[in-house]
Amino acid sequence: MEHNLFTAKNYTDPAIFELEMKKIFSRCWHFAGLVEDLSQNNHYLTVQAGYNNLVITRNDRGGLNAFHNSCRHRGMKILEGSGKMPHSHLSCPYHDWTYNWQGELKGLPHEKTQFKGLNKACLSLKPATVGICRGMLWVHPDQDATPLENYFAAMSEHLAPYRIEELIEPKGETFDTVIAANWKLVVENYIDHYHLAQLHRGTLNMYDHKKAQFRFCDDHYYFWEPLSTEFHRNLTSNSPLPLLMEQDSPQLGTFVPMLFPSFGLAESESSWSIYQVIPLAADKTRVIIRTKVKNASSLSFLSQAARSAKFWTSRVKPKDSNYPNNHPLGSADFMQEDIYVCEQLQKSLTSPYFEFGPSAAHGEAPIRGFQKRVLRWLKSS
Numbered sequence: 001m002e003h004n005l006f007t008a009k010n011y012t013d014p015a016i017f018e019l020e021m022k023k024i025f026s027r028c029w030h031f032a033g034l035v036e037d038l039s040q041n042n043h044y045l046t047v048q049a050g051y052n053n054l055v056i057t058r059n060d061r062g063g064l065n066a067f068h069n070s071c072r073h074r075g076m077k078i079l080e081g082s083g084k085m086p087h088s089h090l091s092c093p094y095h096d097w098t099y100n101w102q103g104e105l106k107g108l109p110h111e112k113t114q115f116k117g118l119n120k121a122c123l124s125l126k127p128a129t130v131g132i133c134r135g136m137l138w139v140h141p142d143q144d145a146t147p148l149e150n151y152f153a154a155m156s157e158h159l160a161p162y163r164i165e166e167l168i169e170p171k172g173e174t175f176d177t178v179i180a181a182n183w184k185l186v187v188e189n190y191i192d193h194y195h196l197a198q199l200h201r202g203t204l205n206m207y208d209h210k211k212a213q214f215r216f217c218d219d220h221y222y223f224w225e226p227l228s229t230e231f232h233r234n235l236t237s238n239s240p241l242p243l244l245m246e247q248d249s250p251q252l253g254t255f256v257p258m259l260f261p262s263f264g265l266a267e268s269e270s271s272w273s274i275y276q277v278i279p280l281a282a283d284k285t286r287v288i289i290r291t292k293v294k295n296a297s298s299l300s301f302l303s304q305a306a307r308s309a310k311f312w313t314s315r316v317k318p319k320d321s322n323y324p325n326n327h328p329l330g331s332a333d334f335m336q337e338d339i340y341v342c343e344q345l346q347k348s349l350t351s352p353y354f355e356f357g358p359s360a361a362h363g364e365a366p367i368r369g370f371q372k373r374v375l376r377w378l379k380s381s
Helices: 014-025 183-191 229-233 298-315 334-349 365-379
Strands: 030-034 043-049 052-058 064-068 082-084 105-107 129-133 136-140 175-179 213-217 220-225 263-267 272-281 284-292
Touching: 014 272, 014 365, 030 043, 030 052, 043 136, 052 136, 064 129, 175 334, 183 272, 183 284, 183 334, 183 365, 213 365, 220 365, 229 298
Parallel strands: none
Antiparallel strands: 030 136, 043 052, 043 082, 052 064, 129 136, 175 284, 213 220, 263 272, 272 284
16 A cells, blocks of 8 residues: 655744755755747846846847845845846846846945945855757756756656747736645646646546556656547548647647656647746745647637537536536536635645545556655755
8 A cells, every 4th residue: 555755744834844945955956938028138037946046148149047036234135026238237136236248246336435445356246057958948046957858867768749939828828826836736747647638637638548558767857648439530630730740640639747846747649738836835825837839820829729619519418417617516617626726725734634545556656756756965065
């Protein structure tokens, strides 16, 4: 009989959350955005990486740089959000210490009278590392980080064969919400094979869960499953969006990996999405989903939606028709189903009477594998 490696405390204790921020999220690669988010020169974007706020800049020659977004004087945040650089240099709003595009300290008020003997060369912004992988920007707090291509090398053969840069992101389609649950519950729900045919039997039944393939590749999680026979039989009509993959491709299905510690991809036959899990507190997690689709005409999308409407109307059902449609379990929306479950689990974990039952030998093996990796990172020096 298999059992979870975590106890309720792993999801509720603020001290454990603090340790995870230091030992995991402050020491790993972070998704910073799509390459088009920082395509213009003299622009920047900021990223929270564990306890580190980082800034990525694209200078006037198109080069990318990454630094800790913290002035070397008192630690004030230099830039917020994203956008066009307000100056030809980086300037701290607190005391006007200024840095060039390379992060070198170039000037500060009253330097000669109040900072005699100051060696500005020792006070450059602390460098971080920035990289690009599959149309995505990534950043690491450490300037000597494991190369990005090495970090994700084990997953290179287990991702959908799409050219992400050639896909387009529809406007206004970003999903951004805060879930009242620990980040690990959100990740575990994402990689839990056991729940797919149960919780989502009415909302994800277009895939054949019995034929799913999944395992860990180093710290990352690989998952692929084929289309259901009914969905595949007339796919060109059944697909809700223009297809990204040929109907006779042996890879046809959905790739749903989780890159450690908390970045998911949903690469289906007709769309490509990021699933960004951002820890906010021991019982609070932000989830951002952005989707890209085939670069096709508006008419193509309208025509495909019309052709597939009958299939989806007959196929997608709520988990339980006894619930009203404004309840997650009656919504026929798999995201609402997942959010509801995660939040209910978090509530249960606070009970002094709670204890985990046994873990499914095969279907919940990914959860135990993830827990093992989290614990190993927490024990690292």
